[in-house]
Amino acid sequence: MSLPILAPEDRPLAGLKVLDFAQFLAGPAAALRLADLGATVIKIERPKGGDLCRGLVINDQKLDDSSLLFHTFNRGKQSVAADLKNPADLAAVKRLVAEADVMIHNFRPGVMDRIGLDIETVRAVNPGIVYGHVTGYGNDGPWRDKPGQDLLAQSLSGMCWLQGDRAQGPVPVGFALLDIATGNNLVQGILSMLVRRGVSGQGGLVEVDLMSSAMDLQFEQLTAFFNDDTLPSRTEISNANVYGAAPYGIYATADGWLALAMVPLAVLADLLDCPALNDFAQPEAFGRRDEIKPIIAAALKTRPTQAWLDVLEPADVWCAEVLDWARLSRTEGFAALSPLMTMRTADGREARTTRCPIRLDGGLLTSGVGAPALGAHTSQHIDKADAV
């Protein structure tokens, strides 16, 4: 069974033009989403080296001259090479800005003012443009010049005390979550302003930052904390939410791992054949979770995962096996979602990557186009006469 694909011309942002001045992850992630939704996205890159992400190689993987990571975040875009310090290049870029629907950048506060591509100047020539700006910690305040990097922002945000168990030090989320979340927030702001523009004709300014996005991701927990003011702690074992009642967490079985979400203690006592759990009333499942979790852990350790699933799933207990990518990718559940696609560079190299997670009108928003070579579309968008 293969799922249908939404044709490029039916995608909701077909015909819109986005200029992506951003480097690294958050801004380019936002522009990637806009490209999957149908927009034409043009990266404006420095002629020497381009987006610094081109050289950020992880796991020793490159696709062409650029890192696989760069392709992951920039597939399906075009590239214009322009030196914003060169007057002719800058004039050509300003002509692109004058006819763009959206522009995105993540320059430090003040840089675009010096270049003459700040919101006021841009709006004067293009009142309909939606102008997106990504920062680490906002444009004001004492943290404005701190490096806007994912792990560092996670560390400042308090988020690293939510993973792992009590005896551990802080445990960060193991991927660039704040870059992705900030990119998602930028997309939402931009799209909402495009909705408004459809009514009023006016564009606007969208600002997002890693730290506000980190607060938003923790909004459930921060709301609990700021109305309680007691710093919560992770459970001794099987922590999965500092405010979660037992059994919420992941437990070892005889041969693997099992996750349990919200399950009444009496149900577990019965199904795990664990009468000791009956010593706890259900309202104690939060306050006495450090006593309860070890009892559940001891019970689950006695049998293999599949044996427990065979007992728990028919009883509609909220549980799941814990998979790694290798096992996940062999499941039919994974295949049914068609989560993978192949991207190709202009010179024919291929790599597998994940698709956009949104389905529209029943169709997937897949694309087979890799990231552009640096400046591959310069001549298409900048008339040579411009560069005189």
Place this chain on the structure above:
Amino acid sequence: MSLPILAPEDRPLAGLKVLDFAQFLAGPAAALRLADLGATVIKIERPKGGDLCRGLVINDQKLDDSSLLFHTFNRGKQSVAADLKNPADLAAVKRLVAEADVMIHNFRPGVMDRIGLDIETVRAVNPGIVYGHVTGYGNDGPWRDKPGQDLLAQSLSGMCWLQGDRAQGPVPVGFALLDIATGNNLVQGILSMLVRRGVSGQGGLVEVDLMSSAMDLQFEQLTAFFNDDTLPSRTEISNANVYGAAPYGIYATADGWLALAMVPLAVLADLLDCPALNDFAQPEAFGRRDEIKPIIAAALKTRPTQAWLDVLEPADVWCAEVLDWARLSRTEGFAALSPLMTMRTADGREARTTRCPIRLDGGLLTSGVGAPALGAHTSQHIDKADAV
């Protein structure tokens, strides 16, 4: 310094009406964002008990009859109580649907077909509606009936092997990340379709699911994995990204914790006064990370965090202290972002929560309105004659 607030009438979705049939977290999180962006959001709830989230109490915190958690996800919305199995209620709800701009639900596949609120039926009376559907694992495939719960989907997604260190079992992200990410994806799909509707007049269908959203969050890592096919492992200590080169991670100091992002080994050798790091060439920072990280850890353990910051920050090393919420909330950097606001219920109870992380036209999207009492707006939206 207090930041300006964008007036309700200037918000980009002002005048749009959203019907939120969803329960628990992902769908209501999406509708919350639409409310912050200016839409009027009406929850359609069962007359008995309403959204199940009203009774989901975490940290023993309630605000009124409903949990603080419910208020966190449903502030600023209205509530209509309607029994979709009652013909008169259903007829009244269908009249609301006929004039809505957006509807969102997270019913299991097939439920809305039986009720007569599936996309085809709704589109026939309201061709401009944008129809959002949230599932755990899509509408097809063998996982369609699995419980769509955050921790369980995290466990199946492979994500739990990204946090923590190598000797540990799987470590989940400690908050409902997939609910939030799926909600964010839903918002993006809905807004993109509203942009398209502004051009064509036609609405459309938006489908998102927890598992595709989990794949998307891991897209950097999954792209590396699916072009390599070797399952990566977490580092022995200080893991922060299975594909990250040393020093990427969090380290203990003499009195706390310090995060280091991308830093050349030679720079660290010098600044940490740690010549042993000079035994490693920079290209070995990934492949030999398990040898390098312990050397860095031993060095950092010798002095307090502030002493290291005083050395590293002036050298522009990408580093940060690791804060908890209590310390974060006392910083000027936190205050400068104005991340908190107070929500009030109709009967005057108050709670602090976080604001929307997006700034538009320089203004914050704050709101002081708490979640509605069950059915508080029924009479406003459903004529009594309807219920005969």
